[in-house]
Amino acid sequence: MNVKQDFDFRQGIVLEPEVSDFPLLKKAPFIDEGTDPIDPSRYYSPKFMAREWDKMWSRIWNFAGFSSDIPDIGDYFTYDLGPESFLIVRTGEGSVEAYYNVCQHRGRRLVEGDFGSVADSFTCPFHGWQYGLDGSLKQVTDRETFRPEALCGDLGLKRVRCETENGMIFLTIDSSAPPLKDALGIIPEHFAPFDIPKMKVVKEVTVEWPVNWKTAADVFYEAYHVHVLHPQITGAMDDYNVQIDLYDKGVSRFLVAFGRISPRWLDQESLNDDLKGMLSVAGLDDADFTGNLSSVRSAIASAMRSKFEAKGHDCSSYHDSQLVDSWNYGIFPNVQIGIYPEGALVQRWRPHPTDPEKCFFDVLNLVHPELAGLSPRDAYLDWRSDVNLDKYTRPPRQILRTEEEQRSGLGLVGYQDYENIIKVQPGMRSKGYEGVVLCEQESRIRHYHTEIDRYLSVS
Ligand code: FES
Numbered sequence: 001m002n003v004k005q006d007f008d009f010r011q012g013i014v015l016e017p018e019v020s021d022f023p024l025l026k027k028a029p030f031i032d033e034g035t036d037p038i039d040p041s042r043y044y045s046p047k048f049m050a051r052e053w054d055k056m057w058s059r060i061w062n063f064a065g066f067s068s069d070i071p072d073i074g075d076y077f078t079y080d081l082g083p084e085s086f087l088i089v090r091t092g093e094g095s096v097e098a099y100y101n102v103c104q105h106r107g108r109r110l111v112e113g114d115f116g117s118v119a120d121s122f123t124c125p126f127h128g129w130q131y132g133l134d135g136s137l138k139q140v141t142d143r144e145t146f147r148p149e150a151l152c153g154d155l156g157l158k159r160v161r162c163e164t165e166n167g168m169i170f171l172t173i174d175s176s177a178p179p180l181k182d183a184l185g186i187i188p189e190h191f192a193p194f195d196i197p198k199m200k201v202v203k204e205v206t207v208e209w210p211v212n213w214k215t216a217a218d219v220f221y222e223a224y225h226v227h228v229l230h231p232q233i234t235g236a237m238d239d240y241n242v243q244i245d246l247y248d249k250g251v252s253r254f255l256v257a258f259g260r261i262s263p264r265w266l267d268q269e270s271l272n273d274d275l276k277g278m279l280s281v282a283g284l285d286d287a288d289f290t291g292n293l294s295s296v297r298s299a300i301a302s303a304m305r306s307k308f309e310a311k312g313h314d315c316s317s318y319h320d321s322q323l324v325d326s327w328n329y330g331i332f333p334n335v336q337i338g339i340y341p342e343g344a345l346v347q348r349w350r351p352h353p354t355d356p357e358k359c360f361f362d363v364l365n366l367v368h369p370e371l372a373g374l375s376p377r378d379a380y381l382d383w384r385s386d387v388n389l390d391k392y393t394r395p396p397r398q399i400l401r402t403e404e405e406q407r408s409g410l411g412l413v414g415y416q417d418y419e420n421i422i423k424v425q426p427g428m429r430s431k432g433y434e435g436v437v438l439c440e441q442e443s444r445i446r447h448y449h450t451e452i453d454r455y456l457s458v459s
Helices: 047-055 178-186 187-191 213-220 274-280 293-310 320-322 378-379 403-421 425-428 440-457
Strands: 062-067 073-082 084-094 095-100 115-117 122-124 130-134 138-139 159-165 167-172 202-208 238-246 253-256 328-331 333-341 344-353 361-369
Touching: 047 344, 047 440, 062 073, 062 084, 062 320, 073 344, 084 167, 095 138, 095 167, 130 167, 138 202, 159 178, 159 187, 167 178, 178 187, 187 328, 202 403, 213 361, 213 440, 238 440, 253 293, 253 320, 253 440, 293 320
Parallel strands: none
Antiparallel strands: 062 167, 073 084, 073 115, 084 095, 095 159, 122 130, 130 138, 159 167, 202 361, 238 253, 253 328, 328 333, 333 344, 344 361
């Protein structure tokens, strides 16, 4: 195997060692978070789950959804997190508000659907109380039958703080949390080149998995497992020479080279079928490809650049790597976003309301309308289906209930991850297992767990 026998964990891997003038490729300084095993009880303990809710989920900024999903005043969507449900509403051209999704009369969930639009108010399905877009209580059915003092308090919807960054809407329950920008660390700077507000969600699926949310998230925070669980994608993906960067606030990323054979492959010389496939989707005929294997990525990047520029999209600010590779960011603690000029792949793990050994896994695919159509990395990972954005309507959230639905809704890679993690969760409870041992290829896992510990240690 053609891997680095002299691997230096302090230096790590640099994706483009010869490039020094592209700031977003810059390797982050090494952060030493030790080597101690992670206590498995955090993956199943109800007590830990309760502490996590009180000290972390209730204090952080949570990614709720995209502003492109609520373009017009009165548009809304709901977002469920643990035991809570939130209602996110477009209240003005540049303003979005978030409320607890609970009627102040008898506590009924106010809005049941995932998405929708109202003219100017929300009506509770129980007794018909009405709330304005600004959350105020506008109408009480049979008001005269309430004694005045019963209605004298503030009975408007309870507001939660909500901020938008580059088209991404976040909310926090904590009224004293620092501003969103502080919590996101490098994310605004690294996402600035991408026009997320223009991107459209073309697919959203949710599945309930019988594992703790961290059991699921951990898998997606490393590429170490790829050669074993997903060998089918290593013909055109270098799963070993992955640049891993750890940043402040529990944020991290990896940069994974596509269009390059895994060094674990014996044949490092042939233009294999996977590379041919990527070239072909980029519009290049592999029969005409005369370069050596090391030039496959630059050939794809150049083809992508031409494709995008032909559609009037300025690509001058992108590095070739952003046009070919996987740039995958982890926003603390439960969101991973692969971000590209032509779209984004969002993966999010949400805690279950009551059971520490269940979670919800959401996958959202976004496409930039000007750059719609398959790009090589999309096709390669089976991330998204082609869409007609001329007649765009926001697709409903699709709940994947059966194994068959998971297999088709998540794609092969996601389904392989599912098949694996359901065999990890029981191990966390085993008396024969002492703790999660991590290599440096898995340092992003330790990084977000360390940040969880930071929140949990605050009294
Ligand atoms: Fe909503 Fe009664 S619970 S109107």
